[in-house]
Amino acid sequence: MNTQEILSKLHISELGQMQKDASDAVLHTDRDVVILAPTGSGKTLAYLLPLVQRLDAAIEEVQAVVIVPSRELALQSNDVFRSMGCGLRSMCLYGGRPTMDEHRAIQKVRPQVIFATPGRLNDHLDKQNFAASDVRWLVIDEFDKCLRMGFRAEMEKAVDGLPTVERRILLSATDAEEMPRFVRMGRTERVDYLDEEETTPERIGLYVVHSPEKDKLNTLVMLLRDFGAQQTIVFLNYRDGVERTAKFLTEKGYVVSAFHGGLDQRQREEAIYRFANRSANILVSTDLASRGLDIPDVENIVHYNLPVGEEEFVHRVGRTGRWDATGRAFMLLGPEEHMPEYVTVPTEDYVPANPTAPVAMPVMSTLYIGKGKKDKISKGDILGFLCKTCSLSSSDIGRIDVYERFAYVAVSRKLAKKTMEKAKGAKIKGLKTVVELAF
Incomplete structure (x- = not known):
């Protein structure tokens, strides 16, 4: 799948110059790459777009490991990767849930890309829960934070546990004062879009x-x-x-x-x-x-x-x-x-112009739907159900997330009660289900 097809799926018309330069550095050099760019400039896509072009869908084992400092970034990066629809499998690994459950999921999913926090990655490497021998790419996102003293021991262990890495991509919105030797950076290409004088973008x-x-x-x-x-x-x-x-x-x-x-x-x-x-x-x-x-x-x-x-x-x-x-x-x-x-x-x-205005409510509410992937329910099924059965227009519907046994969908707050009333007793793909307010 080429870059333009992926961008079309993500509803992005064109890449920024930083992302283009990052892709060139990853695709057209054999060097390790450091990408420095302001927060919010799209660094996740800057490394994922060229990375997927370098991975082999025919290889069933883990080929790339992305180390991130938090579970939130692991989840979010994995969501971006999956939304690209590039035909590669991925998983995110992080603390706060049993390692054994993740191991079972690894065996089932057979991920080719892993997004992981340092400590949890080490847990899986110690237990040999996936084959490290096929990992050729190592990405460290927010490396300035990952390489601080609090993470340093875990990071060093993680890098040592991936001895077959051939290329490294490091990303951050702030530069690190030094690059520890254990990262093993080789010849390096820098894509630097940081302005030392600018702490706040003009926009x-x-x-x-x-x-x-x-x-x-x-x-x-x-x-x-x-x-x-x-x-x-x-x-x-x-x-x-x-x-x-x-x-x-x-x-x-x-x-x-x-x-x-x-x-x-x-x-x-x-x-x-x-x-x-x-x-x-x-x-x-x-x-x-x-x-x-x-x-x-x-x-x-x-x-x-x-x-x-x-x-x-x-x-x-x-x-x-x-x-x-x-x-x-x-x-x-x-x-x-x-x-x-x-x-x-x-x-x-700044002096508030309307300091006594009424408290404004959010524009959306989240509905719980008691059917999910196990029931062969897709986002398109839920969208069609809400439009046809509940008389909503596409502009009344926001984010839809389908899990194994249930789904969440954001609908216009003003129409949430009416939607639940119309959904009562109705069927999605021939299945009766519960539709109620989640939050």
Whole structure:
């Protein structure tokens, strides 16, 4: 399958220059490749598009391993890979679920590409749950984070466990001060699109909102009222701050997803899912959400707590203005707070124009459908059912995800109740099923 066919499936008209240069470096040189580009510029496709052209669909074993720092990035990268429809099989491996369950899935799926966090990858390598001898490609996404001291021992072990790697691709939105020897980089081609002077892309406006009180919750509410139903991520530095802020906003009537490292796997995945399919219009999070998420329609970023450093600032702001879209980032400053020195781009003071506007609800709701892949149900089946049986138009329907035994579908919030009423007792492909509100 050629690149244009894949882009057509992804509804992308043309690649950016960074992605073209990255493809050239992977396809037309025999060197290891380092890709440096701002957050939101499309680095995942920059390596996946040329990588799939270098893999052999006839080889049944794992040929490429992609190491990522978080389960969220593993899941998301795997989703992008599968949506490419390139005829290759993939899996993601990460902590928070039994290794044995993943091993059974590896035996069933026979992946040719694996997306994995370092620790979980080592678990499988130790147990020889897949053959490392056929792995020729190693990708390290967000290598600046993967190669920090906290990951270094696990990373070194993982690289040592893949002795047959011939080519390496490393990606990041910030450059690393040094490249550890254990990565074993050979002759290297650099695709560098970082601007050392630019911490915020020109397509993202940066604004300052002054809070008269040290506790900025009331100022945050006025700002969110001004945003209406726009998708917004509110960043805080600590878990307890996330919980407190999410609870406060929920009590005010907002539909909020809270996201931090203290949640279990299912809670984290559900929080991101609700926000990504627009069933929640506010995501309150620690810096865990500043990397590894590719949610394209985030209009606003709010720094409730100032980022602890420039790198955190860059990655937070990069959650909006994905690819060529525009976005806005807001710094909430209390009476004794000042703009960090690393923010060198011009800012504007922002005063909410509609601070007393009513609380805006998300545009979508998520419905649960009690049939899935085991029942031979596809996305197209669900789309047809909603349009024909429930009288929805395609514009009323958002993201559809089909799992083994059930499915989720986002529908217009205004039509969710009516949709459930019409679906009651109806059949999908001749099968009666439950259709109810998930969240």
